[in-house]
Amino acid sequence: MHEYGKVWTLFESGKVENKVDILILGDGYTSKEKKKFHSDVKKLVGVLFDTEPFKSQKKNFNVRAIDIASDRSGISNPRMDFWVNTPLGLSFNAFDSDRYVLSFENEAIREIAANAPYDAIMMVANTRKYGGGGIFNLYATTSSDTEPAAYVFVHEFGHSFAGLADEYYTSSVAYEDFNAPGVEPWEPNATALLDPENLKWKKYTAESTPIPTPWNQEQYDKASYEYQKKRTEMRARGASESDMEKLFREVKNITEPMLRSERYFGKVGAFEGAMYRGKGLYRPEVDCIMFTRNPDYFCKVCSAGILRVITLYTE
Incomplete structure (x- = not known):
């Protein structure tokens, strides 16, 4: 039997009815690892x-967590034949993507989450292996003990909370037919540029910025695809997380x-390469938390998308 503990508060800014309430759940933490959680x-x-x-909007958030003992x-790692019966059912290899951490135990998650008010759920997996995931209006996940854990936490919350699209396109993904050709993506930070004169984030662009916006994509692609090839080879031979993190730093x-x-x-412009496609889809800025692990900021368009959702909950 799994143990469900108390709800505890990280900070509270006001009443639940006009704040964004974030709830953090942990999976794969034993009762002896509560302090670690x-x-x-x-x-x-x-x-x-x-x-x-989020920094300037902190006054509009409440953040709570629930102690859950595994x-x-x-958590489970099917590719290593490692299986754990955890309260939330988090597992690597969702949709056959090694790094994708999800759970299909939605009823169990909601049963536990119902012990606290929440608008958004973030789940932390107690593991050294790199991974995470985020689905709009459902939940987001991250591994706890990796060097990029905090980056993944923020990136995946961008997906689940604000519906932001992945802007990268050189990494392997679980699915590729994400956006049909000739269709404008609904996500706020990607465009098919079907009507360049009416770019959906036009109000953030300067008249002097050309649309589409030139950048040295060939140079970037060469470096990034070489890195992805090396990453795949290292994973295949069972490289350690420390070695993988060294590669992350190198790239x-x-x-x-x-x-x-x-x-x-x-x-802000329209830079070709977004949503898993190097051609035909465009992102707002050349770099962003939703594009690489380099920056510690969201671009202006992503920030505006996040602010829209905060306003929806608080006004």
Whole structure:
């Protein structure tokens, strides 16, 4: 039997009816790891609210967590034939993507979450293995003990809370037919640019910025695809998480200065490459939390999308 503990508050800014209530749930934490869960949550939530627009909007949020004890530490990893019966049912390899952490035990999740008020759920998996996931209006997940854990926490919350699209396109994904050709994506931070004169985030663009906006995509793609190939090879031979994190740092050291040197860095335009496609879909800025692990900020369009959802809940 799993143990469900008390609800505890990280911070409370006001009544639930006019605040965004975030609820954090942990999976794969034993009763002896409760202090670790508390420490992990405080670290991850701290980074979220050091990130704009959440930082300036903190007054509009309440954040709570529930202590949930698993019988065993960790979550299931099917590719390693490692199985754990956890309260929330989190597992790697969702939709046959090794890093994708989801649960199909929605009833169990909602039963536990019903012990506290919530508008958004974030689940933290007690594991050293890199992973996470986020589905709009459902929940988001992240692994607890990886070097990029805080980044993944913020990135995946962008998906689940504000419906932001992934802007990257060089990583392998569980599905590719995400957006039909000739159809404008509903997500606020991606466009098919079917009508360049009426770009959906036009109000954030300067008249001097060309649409579509030029950037050195060929140079970036070469570096990124080489990294993805190496990443796949390392995973196949069972490389350690420390070695994988070293690779993450290496690619950041290459691509971050590359993107920062772009003529239109920090400008809103329409940069080709978004939503798992290198051609035909465009993102608002050359870099963003939704594009790479390099920045610690959302672009202007993503920030505006987040603010719209905050306003929906609070006004």
